[in-house]
Amino acid sequence: MSFPIRSTSTATGLHRVDLNLLPLLAALLEHRSVTRAAQAVGLTQPAMSNALQRLRRTLGDELLVRVGRHYVLTERAGALVGPVNLILETATHHVLTPPTFDPATSDRIFRIAATSASALTVLPALSAALAVSAPGVRLHLEPPDSAMDLTRGDATADVTLLPDTVPTTLPRERLYHEDWVVVADADNDRIGAALTVDDLARLPHVVFEWEGGRVGAQQALARLIPDLHVRCVVFEFLMIPSMVSGTPMIALLQRRLARQLAAQHGLRVMEAPIPLPSLGIDLVWNPRTAGDPGRVWLRKQLMRAVH
The missing domain is CATH 3.40.190.10 (Periplasmic binding protein-like II)
Incomplete structure (x- = not known):
């Protein structure tokens, strides 16, 4: 039995596809056996057979065909091995896996906007600490007027050190008090x-x-x-x-x-x-990047540098 190939675009057709079938498709393509694919993903053989039928209808291709005593991949299925594995790898490592930051091995550049007075107060202790715990991390100091609005698309600072007398709608946390x-x-x-x-x-x-x-x-x-x-x-x-x-x-x-x-x-x-x-100096950051592990780490290091 053959199935007609459906033409769907990402915008109009993807929402009708059960993406839960992708890992099952990857197992079938790898093992070329309903039984072994079912064992690999922890399904029963009837459930995997049902998934294969759904995949055939969705993709308009037999995918697995019997040749003698064995199943082989169709030409279409063979062409899907690389793209399917890439999709699953991308989803696993770039979508489902939370980002991480390792200061000991990172060579990341962090940009801090601050006045000269605030920089001289904070950065010497910060630099000394990073030389030990994050030797590859680099700091770039920027003037505060170049990054006052961290929500701008062209703003480059990861964090701004701002006096408490300067208003902002962005998140802020007291870094230190100065008398x-x-x-x-x-x-x-x-x-x-x-x-x-x-x-x-x-x-x-x-x-x-x-x-x-x-x-x-x-x-x-x-x-x-x-x-x-x-x-x-x-x-x-x-x-x-x-x-x-x-x-x-x-x-x-x-x-x-x-x-x-x-x-x-x-x-x-x-x-x-x-x-x-007294004068309060605050850490100010863009809420859009608040969850980035590197920036979270940077804010913690700044806090430690003045306490």
């Missing part, structure tokens, strides 16, 4: 044993501004001292140590940065004489 200290040149003899509010009022300041705005701590200082003596405005926190060094100027600086840079620039680090609001 503020005051830095001055170590030889600044205009300051006594401890910094006072009067010192803040009379000494010249270096102030950070970004797009015309100031951080909450500087806003709080300006409210307390409206006529604050601002001698220098910078757009990078990392400029502050060099600007203060060797001058009578003082400045607010994140505590972690101040600790890292004080010795290099000859600075004195002092507690502020007034309470100042």
